[in-house]
Amino acid sequence: MGKLRKTMEKYEAFLRRRANVVGVGIGKKWVGGEETDEKCIVVMVEQKLPETKLRKKDIIPKKLDDVKTDVIETGIIRALGVEGDIRKPLIKIGRFALYKEE
Secondary structure: OOOHHHHHHHHHHHHOOOOEEEEEEEEEEEEEEEEEEEEEEEEEEOOOOOOHOHHHHHOOOOEOEEEEEEEEEOOOOOOOOOOOOOOOOOOEOOEEOOOOOO
């Protein structure tokens, strides 16, 4: 298991306890509306707010164990049933797709 996945698993519960967080995953970092080649821990939030509008304990760190984070607004995520080919995404949220693992 790679460092990125280990770091995500280590901090997933920590991140999910933050207000507004609806999901945690691995993806590419976006800067100024452009996707970069840099992999990071993606923190999905119902509504992205400026840090000044958040309680200090709800601010997502910029890095976790030297792994960068990226906060994206997804809205509310609802699980859907799966039929047919499990390689198809369960759900797509903007530029992200969640897949079922066997």
